[in-house]
Amino acid sequence: MNSSMEASSAAGELSISRPSDNTLLLRLAGSWKMGQALPSANEVEKQIESGPGIERIAFDTKELSVWDTGLLTFVIKVRNLCSQGEIQLDSQGLPEGARQLLALASAVPEKKGARGETVRESFLSQVGEDAIAFARSSREMLDFIGEASIAFFRFLTGRAQFRRSDLILIIQESGAQALPIVSLISLLVGLILAFIGAVQLMLFGAQIYVADLVGIAMVRVMGAIMTGIIMTGRTGASFAAQLGTMQVNEEIDALKTLGVSPMEFLVLPRMLALVLMMPLLCLYANLMGILGGFIVGVGMLDLGLMEYYNQTKAGVGLDDLAIGLFHGLVFGVLVALAGCLRGLQCGRSASAVGDATTSAVVTGIVSIIVATAIITVLCNVLGI
Amino acid sequence: MNKTDAHITIKDLTMAYGSFVVMRDLNFTIGQGDVFIIMGGSGCGKSTLMRHMIGLQAPARGQVLYGDLSFWEAEPAEQDRIMKRVGVLYQSGALWSSMTLAENVALPLEQYTDLSPSQIREVVSLKLSLVGLAGFEDFYPSEISGGMRKRAGLARAMALDPDTLFFDEPSAGLDPVSARRLDDLILELRDSLGATVVVVTHELASIFAVGNNSVFLDPETKTMIAGGHPKKLLEECEDPRVHSFLTRGEETTGGALE
Ligand SMILES: Nc1ncnc2c1ncn2[C@@H]1O[C@H](COP(=O)(O)OP(=O)(O)OP(=O)(O)O)[C@@H](O)[C@H]1O
Ligand SMILES: [Mg+2]
Numbered sequence: 001m002n003s004s005m006e007a008s009s010a011a012g013e014l015s016i017s018r019p020s021d022n023t024l025l026l027r028l029a030g031s032w033k034m035g036q037a038l039p040s041a042n043e044v045e046k047q048i049e050s051g052p053g054i055e056r057i058a059f060d061t062k063e064l065s066v067w068d069t070g071l072l073t074f075v076i077k078v079r080n081l082c083s084q085g086e087i088q089l090d091s092q093g094l095p096e097g098a099r100q101l102l103a104l105a106s107a108v109p110e111k112k113g114a115r116g117e118t119v120r121e122s123f124l125s126q127v128g129e130d131a132i133a134f135a136r137s138s139r140e141m142l143d144f145i146g147e148a149s150i151a152f153f154r155f156l157t158g159r160a161q162f163r164r165s166d167l168i169l170i171i172q173e174s175g176a177q178a179l180p181i182v183s184l185i186s187l188l189v190g191l192i193l194a195f196i197g198a199v200q201l202m203l204f205g206a207q208i209y210v211a212d213l214v215g216i217a218m219v220r221v222m223g224a225i226m227t228g229i230i231m232t233g234r235t236g237a238s239f240a241a242q243l244g245t246m247q248v249n250e251e252i253d254a255l256k257t258l259g260v261s262p263m264e265f266l267v268l269p270r271m272l273a274l275v276l277m278m279p280l281l282c283l284y285a286n287l288m289g290i291l292g293g294f295i296v297g298v299g300m301l302d303l304g305l306m307e308y309y310n311q312t313k314a315g316v317g318l319d320d321l322a323i324g325l326f327h328g329l330v331f332g333v334l335v336a337l338a339g340c341l342r343g344l345q346c347g348r349s350a351s352a353v354g355d356a357t358t359s360a361v362v363t364g365i366v367s368i369i370v371a372t373a374i375i376t377v378l379c380n381v382l383g384i
Numbered sequence: 385m386n387k388t389d390a391h392i393t394i395k396d397l398t399m400a401y402g403s404f405v406v407m408r409d410l411n412f413t414i415g416q417g418d419v420f421i422i423m424g425g426s427g428c429g430k431s432t433l434m435r436h437m438i439g440l441q442a443p444a445r446g447q448v449l450y451g452d453l454s455f456w457e458a459e460p461a462e463q464d465r466i467m468k469r470v471g472v473l474y475q476s477g478a479l480w481s482s483m484t485l486a487e488n489v490a491l492p493l494e495q496y497t498d499l500s501p502s503q504i505r506e507v508v509s510l511k512l513s514l515v516g517l518a519g520f521e522d523f524y525p526s527e528i529s530g531g532m533r534k535r536a537g538l539a540r541a542m543a544l545d546p547d548t549l550f551f552d553e554p555s556a557g558l559d560p561v562s563a564r565r566l567d568d569l570i571l572e573l574r575d576s577l578g579a580t581v582v583v584v585t586h587e588l589a590s591i592f593a594v595g596n597n598s599v600f601l602d603p604e605t606k607t608m609i610a611g612g613h614p615k616k617l618l619e620e621c622e623d624p625r626v627h628s629f630l631t632r633g634e635e636t637t638g639g640a641l642e
Contacts, residue, residue, distance in 0.1 A: 161495065166482070250478035254540075257438050257472045258492055259464050 012070070014039035016047055022055040024048070026078070029063035032071040041077035048085055057082060059093035072101055144341045148271065151263045155272070160264045167269040174235040175277035179284065181234065186226055186285035190214055190292020193222070198301055207301040211308050212315035214293030220320045223285035224327035225372060228335060231278065232364030236339035239270050240360035243343025244353035252344070262344065271336040278332030279325045286324060319384050323375070330371050338363040390451075391416045391548065391580045392437065397446035399432050406432050409607050410446070412599045414582060419574055419594045421614060422584045423629065424601035430584040431475055433601070434550055437582065438472050439463055468496060471541035475552040475584075477533035479525040485512065485536050486521035492543040511539040514569065516562065531557040538566070542573065549573065551583045555590055567593045588632065592618075600626050 010030040017025050024047060032038060048054055057078060064071075075094065079102075082089040091099050121129070154160040197213040243266060246252050255262050290312060297303040303311075342360035346352050390413045397410040406429040414420045422430045435441040437448055439455060448455045450466050458466070479488050489508045493499055499507065512518055515535040525533055534557055541549060551570070555563035567590050573579045585591060591598070591614050598617065600610040602625055610617055610626045618630045628634075 246481070249481065250474040250476055251480050253435075253440050254472065254474060254478040254480070256440060257467055257470065258495065259467050260491075260495060 010065075011036055012038045014043060016043060018051075022053055024054050024057045025060055026057065027060045027063070028071070029065075031065050032067040032074070034068055034070040036070065038070050038074065041074055041081065044078055045081055048081060048087070054085075054087055056088045056090055058090040061093055061095055064095065067095065067098065071098060072105070075102060076105070140345070141341065144344075145337065147263050148267055148337060148340075151261065151268045152271070154264065155268055160268055161260060162265050162269050167272060170269055170273040171277060173238075174231065174273050175280065178231065178234060178277075178281060181230055182227055182281055182285050183288050185230060186218070186223060186288040187292040189222060189226055190218055190289035190294075191296055192292075193217055193289070194293040194296035198296060202301070207297075208303060208307065208311055210293060210297050210301060211303070211311035214297075215290055215312040215316040216320055218289030218293070219286045219316050219324045221324065221327060221372060221376070223289055224282045224324050224331060225368065226289075227278065227281045227285045227328060228331035228368045229365060231274065231281070231331070231335050232338070232361055232368065235274065236335040236360050236364040237357045239336065239339030240343040240346070240356045241353055243340060244346030244356040247344065247346045248348050248350070248353060267336075267340040267344075270340055271333065274332035274336040275329060276332075278335075279328040282325055282328030286321070323379060323384065327372065327375060330375070331368050334367045334371060335364045338367060389416055390414070390449075391418070392582075393447075393449040394437075395447040395449060397433075397436065397448065398444045399429060399436055399441070400444040401432075405444070405606060407601060407606055407608075408445075410599070410601075412608065412611050414580060414597065416580055417574060417578055418597045419570060419581045419583065421591050421595035421598035422582065422601070423586060423591060423598060425603060425629070426586070428601045428603040430601060431552055434472075434552055434582070434584055438470060438550055439467055468544075469547040471544065471546035471549045473534070473537045473541045473549070473551045473554055475556075477525070477530075477537040479533055479536055479540070481525050484522050484524055485517065485528075485539075488525070488536065489540045489543050492540065496544060507543070511542055512536070514542070515539045516565065531559070531562065534558065535562070535566075538569075545577055545579075547579060549579050549581045551581065551585075553584055553586075555585065555587050563587065563590065566590075570594050588630065591630075600629070 012032040013029045015027045015029070017027065019025050024044070026044065044057070059075075075091070075098065079089050081087070091102065094102075151160060193214050194210050197210045198207055201207050201209050201213075243252070246266075252262050252266075255265055293312075294308055297308045298305055339360045342356045342363060346356040392414040394410050394412050398408040399406045399410075410433070422433060424430055432441065436443055442456055447457070453462065453466070455463060455466060479485070480491070483491070486505070486508050489511050490504050493504045493507060497504075508521065509518065512521060515538050517532060517535055517539065520528060520532070520536070525536070528536070534554065538551070538554060541551070549570075554570075555566055558566065570581055570583065571594055574581055581594075583590070583594065595614045598611060598614050599608050600617070601607075602609045604625075609623055610621050614630070617626060621627060621630075
């Protein structure tokens with residue numbers, strides 16, 4: 001759309017003159033292209049403000065060599081100034097192409113009310129709004145948990161509609177495929193626990209108790225917590241992203257209009273998969289953690305192989321294991337619910353999917369820690 | 385026009401997203417066996433109106449009546465019963481991305497019929513070949529083009545031979561020949577199955593080829609400003625906005641598109 005194809009000449013220049021009392025003539029010269037330093041419309045604004053009595057703004061573009069959107073945005077700014085000051089804009093002097101593009105840009109009037117109005121609110125009303133939003137989101141969460149429970153009971157009575165093949169696929173993705181990372185992390189956590197314990201216990205010559213320390217800590221909570229956090233980041237996030245993308249693509253709407261409950265079709269298999277897989281992964285994490293402690297105990301502290309084994313066996317009770325697996329079960333439900341809830345609440349854009357994923361991970365981790373605290377206190381009260 | 389009786393009635397409908405009103409005071413009737421066109425400029429609220437009619441978005445005010453029954457005041461079981469007789473083609477196709485085309489079309493059949501797997505396979509092949517996708521049964525939605533996704537969505541919408549079909553911009557993204565075949569298919573569905581078809585579209589050729597009733601939404605006044613048979617609308621409607629829409633912005637009068 002360049003008016004002429006001269007090699008890029010001097011940078012854009014603007015000179016303002018007043019050929020008559022009521023007219024402002026803008027003389028544009030050189031090359032007016034985007035990305036170059038172009039004169040700003042502020043000059044024109046200053047002129048308008050300095051002298052009253054300007055009724056008309058005209059252009060002279062005889063020395064203009066090339067132009068593109070850079071020129072158009074300048075003219076639009078001038079036009080806005082004109083409409084504020086009730087000044088007539090004479091676009092006659094502009095290049096023919098520029099005039100036509102400007103006419104197209106103003107062909108459809110700006111839609112009123114489409115641009116969200118940003119009203120500054122007082123502090124109190126903001127607090128109020130936030131409180132209401134918080135109450136609403138808590139209710140949504142309760143609704144969701146209620147609906148998920150109903151779906152689960154329908155599953156128990158064999159009436160839930162979902163595809164078995166989905167369930168198996170999700171079990172595979174969230175179970176078997178998580179083994180490498182669970183191995184690595186829990187082995188290292190076991191090692192770390194053993195190291196820290198060893199440094200302290202060696203002061204008393206009680207390094208044999210490293211076996212108890214690592215065994216009880218891993219089996220009772222650490223195995224479950226580490227697995228829970230891994231699964232939040234790995235599977236919870238993927239649930240949120242999957243369901244969020246389905247929301248964006250109207251796939252969830254398509255399920256609803258078909259009369260298929262997204263709760264049964266999408267949430268239930270994910271919840272079942274994690275409820276089944278989390279305790280198993282926990283059990284596996286426990287073993288890997290103990291193995292980590294074992295490596296430190298035998299390799300660094302010169303404990304005997306059987307010695308370490310027997311000490312662990314004596315130290316870790318069956319109730320520790322049961323509590324650990326119970327943690328795992330609860331975390332499975334929480335991670336699946338957090339992921340699915342945020343996914344289904346997702347808006348209709350790519351950035352909303354990102355928010356949903358973030359929010360799923362945050363919700364998942366917070367609920368895991370809170371649940372651990374509650375279970376620990378309960379165990380304390382019950383004396384287990 | 386074979387206007388036997390009212391199938392869907394929209395009464396004083398106001399649609400809004402939060403406090404942003406999209407359209408207000410809509411009133412129109414879709415008869416049994418109509419091919420009803422919802423038209424209007426881009427962004428004026430056509431898809432939103434469709435979402436109200438298929439039970440995805442509750443009205444801010446007013447009613448959507450199926451027969452004599454107000455959808456949004458009905459019991460959930462009653463709503464389910466109505467929705468089972470409705471097929472929807474979404475603007476983006478909305479195929480379930482984790483399933484193949486065949487599984488997509490088969491899901492409604494598995495849900496609501498007692499057909500055996502082999503019978504379902506036959507029905508699925510038939511529906512896919514009706515939209516020109518024979519042989520694509522085992523493709524995933526990500527492996528086909530946008531226009532093909534649209535057609536597969538159409539096959540899924542038709543799976544259960546519904547009473548009412550909603551199409552959101554069915555011919556957008558299709559080549560002229562496929563678009564033409566689609567128009568024929570719409571008329572065929574109406575004639576052979578007695579289906580009522582509601583089409584959101586701005587394709588003028590389709591509007592005149594298939595529509596026998598319509599509503600025109602205007603974003604400026606935020607309400608409907610015209611309705612009726614599209615050809616009559618072109619000949620008789622005085623409103624310049626409707627006229628310029630139906631003639632692609634050319635101010636000439638007369639049935640240039642016949
Ligand atoms: N989720 C939403 N939240 C707020 N406003 C929305 C939302 N979805 C749509 N809108 C607004 O509602 C109006 C109507 O949107 P709709 O999708 O119904 O338009 P349309 O007529 O289908 O357009 P097109 O022909 O381009 O598909 C638009 O102005 C849009 O800004
Ligand atoms: Mg739309």
